[in-house]
Amino acid sequence: MQFISEVRIGLISMDKKQLEELALDEDVLYQIFNQCSLRETIRMGASSMDKKQLEELALDEDVMYRIFNQCSLRDTIRMGAVCKSWLSVSRWSTRARPQLPWLMMLPNSDSRAEEKEDDHPQSLQKQEGEFRSFFNLSENTLYDPVKFPELVGKRCCVSFNNADACGWIMTIVNHYLEMQLFHPWRRIQLQLPNYSTLPPGNAYPPSYFSVSYFQHDHRIFKAAMSDDAAVVMVINERSSKLAFCRIGDNVWTHVSSSTREAYFDVIYYNGQFYAIAFRGRLGVVHIDTTHPYVEILTELIIVDRFYPYLVADSASKSLFIVLRSCAENRIQQYPHISMSFITTSDFKVFEIGLEETGDYKKNPVELESLGDRVIFLGRNPSMIFLASQFRGLEGNRIYFTDDRMERFGHEIPLKFVDVGIFNMEDKSVQKLFLTKACHSSSPPIWVMPPCPAV
Structure with a gap:
């Protein structure tokens, strides 16, 4: 098995002429290809063909679509450059397939948390900058900050x-109380x-928060x-x-x-708005x-x-x-401030x-498992996907962001720490990714990525 693995690595790096000169036995080749991912299998098969042979291959479009749908979005776009027939299927697959959301957050340079967090925590500016960073879950990539003067x-x-x-995306300016919708793409x-025209009042007693947050x-x-x-x-x-x-x-x-x-959450589904109250009653x-x-x-x-x-669903x-x-956690860094932050348990x-x-x-029925489903929660209408439709995505998981973080720490330079993945099977919590500080006044939110141009 070790030999097969080593040969597989060597084959991936060979060009067409080298593969033809190797002339391996078909049974050996089958064993090698069976150890490869779908992407590697297609790559090695295509590497021994020229453009004309690829076009003459003329695989059934339904078969091609299923193959392309098993590849990442990036690989699907790249494979579309092979020939005209592959480009057609690539466009079809790219437009039809669902996309996982990206995580949008303030970049480190805009948070200003690092430079002031030890001096005057109360004096942190609440105005947000024009840059936003995006984490691509499908590619496990944190992109460089993007400039949005509108924000x-x-x-x-x-x-x-x-x-x-x-x-x-809904935005708000605290000073003027202006609210807008903004489409980043x-x-x-x-x-x-x-x-100011929203319903007045406070659903919480004044003592609920240690800092006069509502002022x-x-x-x-x-x-x-x-x-x-x-x-809206x-x-x-x-x-x-x-x-x-x-x-x-x-x-x-x-x-x-x-x-x-x-009320705690609201969604739009099947032509109507549905809302859920704090005590779990649906309306x-x-x-x-x-x-x-x-x-x-x-x-x-x-x-x-x-x-x-x-x-x-x-x-x-x-x-x-x-x-x-x-679970509430006391902030050890600022013992003189009666403040806590929360983490999902x-x-x-x-x-x-x-x-x-x-x-x-x-009467709702409690579930022990989500099966193939994956749920995304945060400051957005919650989303649900099937893990089997995405390469590398595992089912029975809940992806969440620290959407309540700022309620407990908006006046101190907290880093968002409650962004992770919950496993419904073993009840474990895994961090989604590690990054430096982002100020909790603007926690990360899930956003849908731009549609790729193919």
């Missing part, structure tokens, strides 16, 4: 990933109603956008209440709730009425010290309630299936 002085609150809403901005920052906790990108629904972090606007509105429209729930939001309201769909879930997220037509448990997942009538069941 100077703005905090990126939420990103969207569904249909025509895909790619949009198309460089387009749309104005939203001013933050300084204005934040959108969660948001969702309709598939046609015409309606938000949860105001001051009040945990729902409000929405249609693009072009001057004010936010409040949504009433008979149960006076404090559907009715906005096409004179008095918008929330209709409660499920019974209460006991979620002590768990934070609920809502995830839609179009394949099974089910909704999932993902409960995230976090556990997840629980409940499925809300459909009745025969098409209505959602009132």
Whole structure:
């Protein structure tokens, strides 16, 4: 087996003439190819053919599509340069295949945390710079910072990933309370109603936080956008209440709730907005009425010290309630400040299936495993993917970001530390990647990457 492995490495580095002169026995070649990845197998096979032979090979397009779909997006684009028929399949595969999100964050140079964190933690600037870094999960690559002049002085609150809403990011300027939508790949901005028109109030007692957080920052906790990108629904972090606007509105429209729930997450799915309350109760939001309201769909879930997220699975037509448990950690570096930060310790997942009538069941069922599913949580409508559709992605995992980090440390130069992968099988947490400080006032968010030009 060791010999086969060594020969395999040698073959990959050979050109067409060397491979033909080697003339290995077919049985030996079969054993070698069987030890190779799909990418290496295709590469070695193509290396002994010229352009005309490749075009004459004329593999069935369905077979070619399945082969290309097993390769990374980068390899798919490269293979499209082989010949015209491969280019056609490459374009088809690239446009049809789903893409994993990227992680967008402040680069180290913009955080200013390193240079001031030992002197005056209270004096850190909250204005955000114009650069953003992106981590490509599929390629395991952290790209160089990208310049976005449109983001100077703005905090990126939420990103969207569904249909025509895909790619949009919600921003806010604390000083002027201006809210906008920004599309980083198309460089387009749309104005939203001013933050001051959102529902007032504070869902938390003043003693809940050690630092007077609400006197300084204005934040959108969660948001969702309709598939046609015409309606935006938000949860105001001051009040945990729902409000929405249609693009072009001057004010936010409040949504009433008979149960006076404090909401934690909202998504748009199958033509409607769904919201989940802090205590795990699911509701559907009715906005096409004179008095918008929330209709409660499920019974209460006991979620002590768990934070609920809502995830839609179009394949099974089910909704999932993902409960995230976090542990508080004291900040040793600043003992004179009564402050803590949180790290994720556990997840629980409940499925809300459909009745025969098409209505959602009132009692969610807890799941022990996600199977082939992979869930992405953060300051964005949660996403779900099938691991089998992506090379190197493992199922039964939950990818998460520290979307609650700034609530516990916005006035001190905390580094985001709660970005990781949760394994549903053994309940372990793995760090997604290691990097230097990024200020917690603008935690990383999942964004959909630009569509590749092929």
